[in-house]
Amino acid sequence: MSAARPGRLRLLFEKTGRARYISHLDLMQTLRRVFARADVALRRTEGFNPHPYISLALPLPVGQESVCELMDFETEAAIHPEIIPELLNPKMPEGIRALRAYAPARALSGIKWVEIRVSLEYDAPPRDAGAALAEYFSADSIVVPKRTKRGIRDVDIAPAIRSVRFSGAEAGRVEGGAVISASEPALNPELLLTAIARDAPSLSPDYALIRRVEIFDADMNVFR
Amino acid sequence: MNRELERILRTVRKPARYTGGEYNEVIKERGGVRLRVALCFPDVYEIGMSNLGFKILYGLANATDGVWCERVFAPWDDMEAAMRGAGVLLYGLESGDPIRDFDVVAFSIGYEMAYTNVLNMLDLAGLPVRASDRDESMPLVIAGGTCCYNPEPLADFIDLFIIGEGEEVNGEVFAEYARSRDAGVPRGVFLERAAVLGGVYVPSLYDTEYGPDGLLSSVTPRPGAPMPVVKRIARDLDAAYFPEKAIVPSTEIVHDRVALEVFRGCIRGCRFCQAGYVYRPVRSRSASSAARLGLAALSDSGYDEMSILSLSTSDYRGLRRLTHELLGWCEPRGVGLSLPSLRADNFSVEMMRSVQKVRRSGLTFAPEAGSQRLRDVINKNVTREDILNTCRIAFEGGWSSVKLYFMLGLPTETDEDVLAIAELTGQILHVWRESAANKRRGVRITVSTSCFVPKPHTPFQWEPQLAAGEYLRRVELLRGAMRMRSVVYNWHDAGTGFIEAALSRGDRRLGRALERVWRDGARLDAWDEHFSLERWLAAFEKCGIDPAFYAERERARGELLPWSVVSPGVGTEYLWSEREAARAGAVTPDCRVKCTGCGASALTAPVPCDSDTDTDTDGGGIVG
Structure with a gap:
């Protein structure tokens, strides 16, 4: 094992449970503090108000879980990346856990697809919800209103969905999964729920948990 | 969950504020x-x-x-x-x-x-x-x-x-x-x-x-129940618990930093200030233990900022030594220190300069009153020269923004006192023109006024609050005199202060009004977007209670005050003598010049009030 040169490293971590309500900006601040607690000094930006530079790959919408978050950072001093998770984990808030740190082989911009799991809960489950949802999402065009900086406009999310599947309702619950576009365009999985609520309200769940489970490059190779 | x-x-x-974790x-x-x-x-x-x-x-x-x-x-x-x-x-x-x-x-x-x-x-x-x-x-x-x-x-x-x-x-x-x-x-x-x-x-x-x-x-x-109930205190701050492992929120809060308390109580005796009386006697943390606790809290939390807290941090004897010890750790790590409660004097600017190498905030002063006469009445022993000198040093040092806090409606206030706020502001602006290191950056002076709320257990506990209409007249008077470039004047509305004044010197009969106004929808009243004066006034009316009876009535010396069931250790006779001194425009020296016998020292006896926990003899010359 040889010491890594000081320089850019990448952290694979998960954000689950109560931590999924931490917003993207708050997560950045939280992680900076985690590094400071662990006494792993990060390189700071230059300028009037220097702060440790970190970069998160894909903003995770509030309320969604993930087991495959990536963050790039740079340490002040040389450090074996392997030991970073054990330094960080005792300093984490509940629900955030470092899985692995390593020197990255490619830029974060190479991420193209993300695989999500959705768990839909119904107080009164509709009949054959799984099949009906699968059918709904097989359409060539699914137009939903999307809130943007310039107001609300209609977007077609169908091209951003590479694949989708749903299983039948069991105990008031439908499990589903999808591979959706992570960049250009980035599709917020919440829009899948918006689409259901608008076009098929009877299939709209009373509660939905969305979990990001894997990220891929354009060729559907797992991205690290 | x-x-x-x-x-x-x-x-x-x-x-995230509702989840814990x-x-x-x-x-x-x-x-x-x-x-x-x-x-x-x-x-x-x-x-x-x-x-x-x-x-x-x-x-x-x-x-x-x-x-x-x-x-x-x-x-x-x-x-x-x-x-x-x-x-x-x-x-x-x-x-x-x-x-x-x-x-x-x-x-x-x-x-x-x-x-x-x-x-x-x-x-x-x-x-x-x-x-x-x-x-x-x-x-x-x-x-x-x-x-x-x-x-x-x-x-x-x-x-x-x-x-x-x-x-x-x-x-x-x-x-x-x-x-x-x-x-x-x-x-x-x-x-x-x-x-x-x-x-x-x-x-x-x-x-x-x-x-x-x-x-x-x-x-x-009832038999056995004490009268009055005398407050309890932590007698020895060095022995007192300090949260070295405090919760670090995962979402942004108002004061998102380590707070290091260096002493409780205050030697100054500003007559309007409830904290200055009810937190007596003065008890300090030693600089060495404060430094140890502060650094422990910083390393445990991962925060990149720490505030040194007290009612008047310039009066902390160990300040030089403390900031010296802290800076040695903080500077290389990019951790900022802030000293929010400094007095307006040269020493303060020197301190600010030494601690704010990392990040530099604006300067904030609270002269509280515009004229020297009124500052004497309230015993805010800071002079115009202090304020102007402090500003001069700050402007020379590159600061370009100053915030000033004043109260309107202090006892004995006249229109002349109100206009003196504008005069002082103009003088500060003049000082900036004379001394600014870089005039092209411009200057920003923000003046804020609020309506004075007389508080229990202060020398002004007998005083009436200024009526809202008169407060607003004085705001307008001041506004007319504040039309200066680079000066922003903000004033608090009168409604919140009026309700605060009624509640702060209220008695048990207010319970009905509180319940009424809450049932009528009042909550989050500290937030302007939720506070409704009309709802409060209607609730008081429904209960047959006149809030002005509590807010705007002058109490007689012998009146039985509802809050006399509790004692902060400072005697009522002492407060009355301070009130008389205020009326005479006579200042009371700070507690280090002379103990004036407020009574609070009995709470730490036999240890004297404001006992010296450590001296600063080794700290001289470090700063600057």
Whole structure:
């Protein structure tokens, strides 16, 4: 094992449970503090108000879980990346856990697809919800209103969905999964729920948990 | 988290403030817990988590074996609506369990405008708001904090008040409660036992009567209940608990940094300042222990900023030594220090310059009054020369923004005093023109005024508050004189100050109005977007109570004051003599020049007030 040169490293971590309500900006601040607690000094930006530079790959919408978050950072001093998770984990808030740190082989911009799991809960489950949802999402065009900086406009999310599947309702619950576009365009999985609520309200769940489970490059190779 | 809660969290703003799970949150095994405490802050998470006292009480309770203390904050209006809609009861952030099932519900109350939140939180917890409507199956409801130096307006709702600092007495109350409960002692008997612990006020043990003139005519304690209840304090700050491992919020809060308290009390004796009187006597932390605690809290939290807290940090004897020790650690790590309560003098700017190498904030002064005459009346012993010199050094050093805080409606204030605020502002602007290091950057002077609220246990506790109409006339007068480039004038509205004044010097009869206004929808009253003066006035009217009786009436010397059931250790005679001095425009020297015998030193006897915990002889010359 040889010491890594000081320089850019990448952290694979998960954000689950109560931590999924931490917003993207708050997560950045939280992680900076985690590094400071662990006494792993990060390189700071230059300028009037220097702060440790970190970069998160894909903003995770509030309320969604993930087991495959990536963050790039740079340490002040040389450090074996392997030991970073054990330094960080005792300093984490509940629900955030470092899985692995390593020197990255490619830029974060190479991420193209993300695989999500959705768990839909119904107080009164509709009949054959799984099949009906699968059918709904097989359409060539699914137009939903999307809130943007310039107001609300209609977007077609169908091209951003590479694949989708749903299983039948069991105990008031439908499990589903999808591979959706992570960049250009980035599709917020919440829009899948918006689409259901608008076009098929009877299939709209009373509660939905969305979990990001894997990220891929354009060729559907797992991205690290 | 339960399913119902998860469902509503999707629908509310900033859900991270309702989840718990932060770093250093205390989770205990239910099996080993004998007493569950809900420590409630009657405002939102971002405010409550910024409060040092709250962190101390949380850490201290949880340091006790068998006690599990959880945090509870007021929900914002969207969350309240969602909770009520889904039938979610107010819960502890740590466990998510409803606080109705806890043993003790404890409120920390620092601001009168939070009173409606206290009632609302009890209701959200599924508890009757009135103490007399709660039974023994329900938690004991207690309250402490600065507001409880006049506990009377909340007397109908609270079973027991902690008077003074909670460090010792909270634990005594918890222990007595657990003992009494385990022995099957009725709640009433427990309250009698608690009343004699010292620093505990049980309102149901005191009967009040009013005369035909509407004035309080008598307060009669039941046998055994103390009168007055003298506050309790942490006598030795070096021995006192400090939260080295405080919770670090995972979402942004108001004061998002380490707070290092260096002393309690104040030597200055500003006559309007309730904190300056009720936190006496002066007790300091030694610089070495303050440095150790501050650095421990910084490394544990990962914060990149620390505030040094006290009522007047320039008066901290160990300041040079402390900042020197802290800076050695902070500078290489990019950690900023801030000193928010410095006096306007040369030393302060020197300190600011030395500590703010990392990040530089604006300068803030609170001259409180514009004229020297009025500053003498209120005993704010800072001179115009002090202020101008301080500004000069600051401008020369590159600062370009100054904030100034004043009060309107101080006793004896004339139009001349009001206009003197504009005059002083103009002089500061002139100083900037003369001395600015870089004039091209421009200057920004922000002047804010609020309407003076006379507070219990101060020399101005007998004074009337200025009526709102007259306050606004003086605001207009000042506004007309403040039309200067680079100067921004902000003034607080009069409505909040008027209600605050009525509540802060109220008696038990205000309980009805509080309940009324809360039932009419009042909550989050400290927030402009929620406060409604009309709703308050209507509630007072429905109850046949005139708020001006409490806010705008001058009290006679001999009047029985509702808050005289508690004592902060400073005698009423002393306060009266200070009031007389104010009327005569006579200043009282600070406590280091001469002890003027306020009475508070009895609380630390035989250790003297303001005893020197360490000297600064080795620190000279380090700064600058």
